[in-house]
Amino acid sequence: MRRRFISMAVIRRLPRYYRYLNEMLAAGVMQISSRELADRMDLTASQVRQDFNCFGDFGQQGCGYDVAALHKEIKSIIGLDQEYKIVIMGAGRMGCSLLEHFGFERRGFNVLAAFDNNPELFGKSINGVTIHDVKKAEEVCATVRPDIGVLTVPASETKEACAILKKIGVKAIWNFTKGELGVSEEEIVVENVHISDSLMSLCYRLTELEDALYGD
DSSP, X not given: OXXXXXXXXXXXXXXXXXXXXXXXXXXXXXXEOXXXXXXXXXXXXXXXXXXXXXXXXXXXXXXXXXXXXXXXXXXXXXXXXXXXXXXXXXXXXXXXXXXXXXXXXXXXXXXXXXXXXXXXGTTOEETTEEEEEGGGHHHHTSSSXXXXXXXXXXXXXXXXXXHHHHHTTOSEEEEOSSSOOOOOTTTOEEEEOOHHHHHHHHHHHHHHHHHHHHOO
């Protein structure tokens, strides 16, 4: 069934809802109101209700939300009830750091393999994930097609690595490179993670704040 259009702002908030609900479950919280959830997330109760109404009616008026049920619903909406298969393209510092510290498996993702063009890395394993020669990507992924490609190569290698990911059948790319991929989102969805862009956006907002506080 085709999903109706949901604004990107709402989509960006879904992981936050999921994270907070995880924390509440761990703390033994069974029921929560839209006001309590809004206070935790620095939103309004109206905004929380509007967000959830985009996907259905999850609460009962006057009773709030069942935390476990809401957690399950949002997990399904995000797609975390599926075990997505991942490959990492680029086993340099960023790629290795993700393998070592991100915790793909506990988040429900299955990392099939990592690829690089550095012969010194071939055959090495990080948290049970083997690093292969990038030239063998099609061979390694011949029997099990990955869903998501994590792109952590130098900017100069971005297009070539992206072409390989397309060839092995990925339908989504988590892009940590500085390069633009130039792919159609009708065939591959892309989430860009540009850390320097995020820092510059923060600087802009800081400048705005300082102007408001101290400007003429």
